[in-house]
Each structure stands twice: as structure tokens, then as C-alpha cells.
Amino acid sequence: MTDRIVSKRLFSIRYKTSFLENLAKKRSILYRDITLSGDLIIIACVSIHGYISVISQYGKELYRIGTGSVRSPYGLCASFDFIYVTDIYFHTLGKYSLNGRLIARIGKQGGNNGEFDLPYGLTVDNTGNILYVTDNRNHRIQVFTSDLEFITSFGTNIFNRVSDVKSCVDGSIVVLDNSGRRLHKLSPDFYQVRTVHTHIPPVNLITLYYPLFFCVDTSDNIFISDRYSFCIQVFDSNLVHLSSFIGNVLSDKMKLDPKGIVCDDNGVIMCLSDSGPFIRIFKAS
Known part of the structure; x- marks a missing residue:
């Protein structure tokens, strides 16, 4: 079922703090996706070569993963002390241990x-055993075991340049295609439940202009970085649309240029931004 977008505006996001103000100023770094593993913050980075940066909860870079084995890392997810990463230069999917060992690619x-x-983008299901990986120009989601063994694929006749996917608490799957600017919800067995178009002016008051990443909280609320x-x-x-949070919270220098986004179990949202500070931290309520 395809619907026009509906807005309730019953949700708020409050700016808390930021860090990594100085990290990218020292060198030319492009930030892409972000994920969490315990107290660690994990970021896909591209400079001259790609790498995965592991950062403490206080914003200090602890170590790097994938130097020499990834070229242009894009999507990230973490599960059971493993990190999964997509590489859009080599068109690969890799699995690393949290201490940096390449396990499979x-x-x-x-x-x-x-x-x-x-x-x-990519995600693991609630068991940590199933991996969903977007395949952008093939317009599909591929499904793998946690050992990177192929299971199936779906969505070729539904999606248009799919950019991110997340598994919800109830087992359903949410998919974002950025060319179609649509948000899809599918059942655990990949049947389409609902699709909303987010770019049909003037019918829709809410428009997604260039959505690439999103995250889902423990209540299955969806946060899209546009x-x-x-x-x-949100x-x-x-x-159903709940809220829009405009990123120019303090000044033009603080303007949000959102990329990867992640939320923890306490409603804390971290969003990467191409304009410094490079990690913005918000609290949902």
C-alpha cells in the first residue's frame, strides 16, 4: 500500500552537545556512517584511504580498523563484538572483529x-544472525548469515536506488530509497506492508530532499538524516511523520549537514555532519 505522508508533530529532539570539532580540521576526512558497540562509537571515514575509526564515548579516537583493506567504507553495523562494513569502491561486504581483525569479505x-x-547501508536483525545489505544500483536488499553466506534477496520490483535498511524491534524491516524518496515497511518475510512517498508537493507538507541514512529506536521510531x-x-x-528537527541550533556554523545517524537504548541520538562539529548529540523525548 502506498500513501501520502501524514504528519502529527508530536515528537521533539533536544540538542545536547557535540564533539570531533578538531579531528577533521587536521586532515581532509569525509565521514559517512556511524554505529555503536557498547561504549564505543564506530565511524566509517574516507581520507586518502578509507578506514574505520573507533572512538571513546568522550570523543577520543582509540584506534583504527580496516586500514589497507577498505578503500571507501560506507555503511556500518555492529553485533556481538563484530563490525560489518560495506565498501563502495570494491563493492564488497566485510566482517571485522572489534579489535580490527578481518574475518571475511x-x-x-x-x-x-x-x-x-x-x-x-546495512543492518543486523534482532538475533544478530541475519544481515540485510542494501544494493543500491541493483535496487534490492541482499540477505546473508552473520558469516556472510548468501540467503536470498528481495525488493527488485519495489525499490529505486535503496540507500539504507533497518530491522525493527517487532521484526519488521524498514527500507529507504533515496531516488524514489520513499520509506517502506516490510514484514519479516519481506511482504510490503506500507510505503509513503515523501516528495509529492503540494500534497505532502513533508519532503525528504536527499535522505541517505536513518536509525530506529527501541520504540521503532525512525530518525532520517535528510x-x-x-x-x-522523525x-x-x-x-506517520512526527517531527522535523532543523539543524541550525546555535548559529550558521552549527548548521547540520547530516550523514550517518544512530540512537542508543536511552534515546540519545548521534548524527555525523560534514560541517563541524562533526558529531552532534541529541536527546529524543
């Missing part, structure tokens, strides 16, 4: 099972 550019054409509108859009589990 699969993929090449193509359209067959286990091949990718721009693998973007880069070109400089804001975070939807509930039924894809």
Missing part, C-alpha cells in the same frame, strides 16, 4: 547473488 561489482553495485534539507525527520513505526 565477499563481493565484487555485479548483479548476481553476493555481488553488489554500490552497497550502501542532508539537503539540513534536518532530521516518523513512527507506522510511517
Whole structure:
């Protein structure tokens, strides 16, 4: 079922703090996705070469993963002391231990099972045993075991340049396609439950201009980083719009240019930004 977007505006996000103000000023770094593993913050970074930066909860870089084995890391997720990362240069999916050891890597550019054409966002299910990986230019989601063994794929006739995917607490799957600017909800067995278009003016008051990443909290609320509108859009589990948070919270220098986004179990939201400070921290309420 495809619907126009509905807005309730019953949700608020409060700016808390930020860090990494100085880290990217020292060198040219492009930040992409962000995930959490316990108290560790894990970020996909691209400079001359790609790497995965592991940062303390206080904003100090502790060590790096993937130097020499990733070229252009994009999507990240963490589960059971493992980190999964997509690489859009090599069109691969990699699995690392939290201490940096490369355990497995699969993929090449193509359209067959286990091949990718721009693998973007990814996620694990609630068990940590199933991995969903976006395959952007093949317009599909590929499903793997946690050991990177191919299971199935879905969505070829539904999605348009899928950019991110998340597994919800209730087992459903939420998918974002940025070219279609649509948000999809699917059942655990991949049947389409609902789709909302977010770019049908003037019918829709809410428009997603360039959504690439999103996260889901413990109540299955959805937080989308919408880069070109400089804001975070919030939807509930039924894809009803709740709120928009505009990122220019303090001044033009604090303008939010959102990229990867993640939320913890306490409602704390971390969003990467291409304009410093480079990690913004918010509290949902």
C-alpha cells in the first residue's frame, strides 16, 4: 500500500552537545556512517584511504580498523563484538572483529547473488544472525548469515536506488530509497506492508530532499538524516511523520549537514555532519 505522508508533530529532539570539532580540521576526512558497540562509537571515514575509526564515548579516537583493506567504507553495523562494513569502491561486504581483525569479505561489482553495485547501508536483525545489505544500483536488499553466506534477496520490483535498511524491534524491516524518496515497511518475510512517498508537493507538507541514512529506536521510531534539507525527520513505526528537527541550533556554523545517524537504548541520538562539529548529540523525548 502506498500513501501520502501524514504528519502529527508530536515528537521533539533536544540538542545536547557535540564533539570531533578538531579531528577533521587536521586532515581532509569525509565521514559517512556511524554505529555503536557498547561504549564505543564506530565511524566509517574516507581520507586518502578509507578506514574505520573507533572512538571513546568522550570523543577520543582509540584506534583504527580496516586500514589497507577498505578503500571507501560506507555503511556500518555492529553485533556481538563484530563490525560489518560495506565498501563502495570494491563493492564488497566485510566482517571485522572489534579489535580490527578481518574475518571475511565477499563481493565484487555485479548483479548476481553476493555481488553488489554500490552497497550502501546495512543492518543486523534482532538475533544478530541475519544481515540485510542494501544494493543500491541493483535496487534490492541482499540477505546473508552473520558469516556472510548468501540467503536470498528481495525488493527488485519495489525499490529505486535503496540507500539504507533497518530491522525493527517487532521484526519488521524498514527500507529507504533515496531516488524514489520513499520509506517502506516490510514484514519479516519481506511482504510490503506500507510505503509513503515523501516528495509529492503540494500534497505532502513533508519532503525528504536527499535522505541517505536513518536509525530506529527501541520504540521503532525512525530518525532520517535528510542532508539537503539540513534536518532530521522523525516518523513512527507506522510511517506517520512526527517531527522535523532543523539543524541550525546555535548559529550558521552549527548548521547540520547530516550523514550517518544512530540512537542508543536511552534515546540519545548521534548524527555525523560534514560541517563541524562533526558529531552532534541529541536527546529524543
